[in-house]
Amino acid sequence: MDRHTSIRTPGRQIVRVAVKDESELVVRGIQAMLAPYAEQVAVLPDRSDHPTPLSDLTLYEPTRHRGTATTGGGIPRRFPTRMVAYSWDCSPEMVSTEMALGAAGFVSKWLPARRLVRDLLQLAEGRVVVDAWDGAPEPQVETGMAFQLTQRETDVLSLIAAGQSNQDIAQQEHISINSVKSYIRSAYAKIEVTSRSQAVLWAIRHGLLLPTDAARDAARVAHR
Amino acid sequence: MELLPQSREALDEYVATVDDVEHELRVIERWAVRTVPECVAMSVTFLDDDVTFTLVASPGPGAAAIGEVSAMTSDDRNEVPGAAGDEAVLDEEWWAEMARSRASAGIASTVSLPVVNHGRVVLTIDLYASTAHAFHGRLEALAEALGASQAGAITNADLGFETRRRAEEAPGRLRDQRVIDVAVGLLAARECVDVDTARSLLFDSAQRAGIDVVQAALVVHALHQG
DSSP states (O other): OOGGGTTOOTTOOOEEEEEETOOHHHHHHHHHHHGGGTTTEEEEEEOTTSOOOOOSEEEEOGGGSOOOGGGTOSOOOSSSSEEEEEESOOOHHHHHHHHHTTOSEEEETTOOHHHHHHHHHHHHTTOOEEEOOOOOSSOOOOHHHHTTOOHHHHHHHHHHHTTOOHHHHHHHHTOOHHHHHHHHHHHHHHHTOOSHHHHHHHHHHTTOOOOHHHHHHHHHHHTO | OEEOHHHHHHHHHOOOSSSOHHHHHHHHHHHHHHHOTTEEEEEEEETTTTEEEEEEOOOOTTOOOTTOOOOOOHHHHHHSTTOOTHHHHTOHHHHHHHHHHHHTTTOOEEEEEEEEETTEEEEEEEEEESSTTTTTTTHHHHHHHHTOOSTTOEESSOTTOHHHHHHHHHHHHHHHHHHHHHHHHHHHHHHTOOHHHHHHHHHHHHHHHTSOHHHHHHHHHHHHTO
């Protein structure tokens, strides 16, 4: 099997990705980079002075669309597609800000083609993806590993950030309520927070977000 | 004693610094009953989180549940001392007496004991007994057993078992708190501020908008989900 087609799901439609307000140089560069994956991803220019193309995802450069706090941030909102931040700046502050502003995901401009395509396909499926690799030669350590969080602690933090109750988390993770509380306490200690609000902020800043649907469901049950 | 169902539900959602809150409640219960055998109910309030848990003894056969308020029937009127038939139904004082009587079913005396840690009251333990003089001469022993302050003890201030009502509200209160806490975290990330500032922003915004802070928090949730 061809290396480039190995990540393609049979029968999947081509994901149309618009690139918002970038120069011809950049758009053509991305098109050329992703040309080997043409069966999976189509890259389209999306300029403010032209009709909006139909697309599944829209990549935007955060610094180009930065607003102010009072205007509610800079994500272009007038298109009904999933907006994905696409930036050279992969600092936690940048990722945190864009995700908090409502971006469907954050992908680094340092990413190689294959990894970018993988992320785009997942985003098109409705998942939240944060891939903020900054091009450093050493592979980036996963957030959970960097703070020595176990997988379960990482999962529990994600679900807390999505507003889920302990009962919901226990059911979803197939563990007892006391285990949930135990994971919460140990995770809080490792990331050095003392409250749920701090844990939510930490989770956002470190990309521990749930897929949108799950987050929406969680918020729905949060105030049952 | 048994936990109220609402206290059981609240315990599931309550994450405290101690590992097992129910175990702590059981330890307090054990010492309380050992010192005052007539103790029939107990409430513990964690003041930092403003959450109350209540345990009550099972009523004997035919007895009213401890502290339970029940709907009044025509038969009830005849159970109240001094009730005088149909004329009494129109007597406001009679109804007030009836309400007091029913509200504190099985409870004849109470004591509230504060627990102080590093100069600060962190817990309040409320005990309820079935006899009027159950706590007489036992306060010192109780305070010592429970690590509470005898000087701050207040007797018979809650014959209406108000803490039970607070315990019944605890699950809803914790749900609201979760909605607010998560919204504060989302807001902090969105506005690039710390959580204390975000909390102030949320409460100020709710006040300016003339809405409940939980409603404001739900708006933040909705904004986050686009």
